[in-house]
Amino acid sequence: MTRALKETRQVGSTTVVVPTGEVDLQRSPGLYQEMMAICRTKPPRLVVDLRQVSYMDSSGVSTLVEVFRSVNAYGGTLVLLSPTERVLGMFQIAKLDRFFTIVDSEDEALSDG
């Protein structure tokens, strides 16, 4: 199975992950496993760069909800970077956009505050 994350990189204390393509029931289990492995390392700030995710269904959103809960549980911060309009629409339909920190620029995503 192809990896769900194209890239994982460290910028100071921030961990940036880059999923790509269509995140549906086929690909979200892999994304879940890779994201949970990263959460177990407890990065203080985790940025999910969504610019290359062209489609996401509820299984993908649920994966990010699990990540959100995991990061919150250890006191970290989760940031979603630049979801496409289509992906942002999913969060809006699910009324979850108000729970997530969603930013438009990488500078903002990497800034503590």
Place this chain on the structure above:
Amino acid sequence: MSVSPPLELNLLSDPANLATVRAAVRQVSVEAGFADADAEQIALAVDEALANVIKHGYGMQTNRPIRLRAEVVSEERRTGLRFVVRDYGRVVDPATICGRDLEEVRPGGLGVHIIRSVMDEVCYEPAVGGGTCLSMLKWKRHD
């Protein structure tokens, strides 16, 4: 009144098939006169319906049958598309199918909420011979 069936697919309950189905649903929706954004939403709703069948009806078994049919529906002053998803899995009690409360952040239960948000009419029925029949209708907007 129903007229032509522009889409009829018999597929297996493998999540690997979802991308192909989404593309077909987008195309048939655009051909039926829906705007691109609406076609995208319709494809999402059908994707969620199939994902629910795969997860809940078939417990993630990848070799079970699903039938998807689309038909153009016309009434006196409006037209739309009806999608019917037929599975042969665990029979779902329609009374238990509801979207979850969205006042908290937790995974799961979003699929039905999305289907009901996107489509204008949604009807779950136990199918004759076992399984479930889900009918979803989307009317075209008149701008």
